[in-house]
Amino acid sequence: MSEPEQNDAGTDGADAAVDTVAPRRKYPVGAIVLLALAAAVLWGSSRLTWVTVASTDGLTEPRTxxxxxxxxxxxxxxxxxxxxxxxxxxLATRGWLRRMFGVLIGLVAAVTAVPAFALLTKSGATAARAATLAELPGRATVTEVVTAPFPAVLALVGALAAFSAGVLLARMPQDAAQLSGKYDNPVFRRAAATEEVTQRRTEEAAAGANSASGQLSERVLWDALDAGTDPTEEAGALSDDQGKRAD
Known part of the structure; x- marks a missing residue:
């Protein structure tokens, strides 16, 4: 078996080991479901009739x-x-960036709820707005305006679902998972593993320990090996090796 095939086999073995051993982190499933529900409900509400306006201009037939x-x-x-x-x-973010998205989603939900709430409470110039949106001629007179509560309530439900999703995301813990590491770019994974191993060695050397491998996850160990870094190498040997490379 060639070296690339061995590395791929080792990586696959590491993935299987991590999936079996590593604790599962919490995914924002609830927030994702609420976002999908909110999007579907708002889209459905946008297709329903909110306001029916009847008018006449004295010259043509009354229009609706x-x-x-x-x-x-x-x-x-x-x-x-x-x-x-x-x-x-x-799905692509985590930590503070995901929480920031939660805040933005909450703001979007608040904006979405305003027109529906105004229509249900009959606040604002509904007749004048209906005439403008219906593009009635200046001589036309609005004879009747009928509002449909169901589409507005539907929009409020969508806004509430989106706001709830935003709250869940804003309160999401730091270690909540993003897309599975299996699909991360291997180059970046190996570079990150090498950096983490180097950092752990430095910390352990300062604390007087011999190695840091016991504190690293199996995924990091395998990625570091794939990158050509021995996680079990002692900190002193690492320093000598780095010194030789500098020379």
């Missing part, structure tokens, strides 16, 4: 315009797409 959520609140569909895209961002 049905304004759906995408017209009544133009940002509703884009915000649904933003929440859908946020799922990929959540």
């Amino acid at each position: 315009d049905h304004l759906n959520g995408g017209v009544w609140f133009g940002a509703l569909t884009p915000l649904a797409l933003v929440l859908l895209a946020a799922i990929a961002a959540v």
Whole structure:
């Protein structure tokens, strides 16, 4: 078996060992489900009729315009797409960056809830807004405005789901997992493993210990070996080797 094939076999063995031995970290499954639900609900709400406006201009037949959520609140569909895209961002991040995404998602949810809340509470100039969005001529008179509560409630449910997802992400612990390490770039994994081994050796040398291998995970050990670094090498030998390389 060639050396690359041996390295690949060793890496696969390390992956299997880590999957078996390493403790499983918590994935933001709840937040992802809530984001998907919020995106679907908001998109559905944008397709439903929020306001029906009847008007007449005295010259033509009376007209009736049905304004759906995408017209009544133009940002509703884009915000649904933003929440859908946020799922990929959540999976690709962790730590403070993921918590920052949680805060941003909470802000998006708050913005989404405003038009629906205003419509349900009948606050604001609904008739004037309906006439503007229906593009009625200046001589037209609005004779009736009918609001549909269900699409607005649906939008509020989506906003609440998105806000809950944002809260979960903002409170996510530091060690919550991101995409599985199996799919990380091996070059970066090996470089990170070598750096971690070197750092542990330095710390252990300062503490008077002989080696740091016992404190490293099996994934780090295998990645370090693949990178050509011996995790069991003593700190003194490492210093000598680094000195020779410097010379």
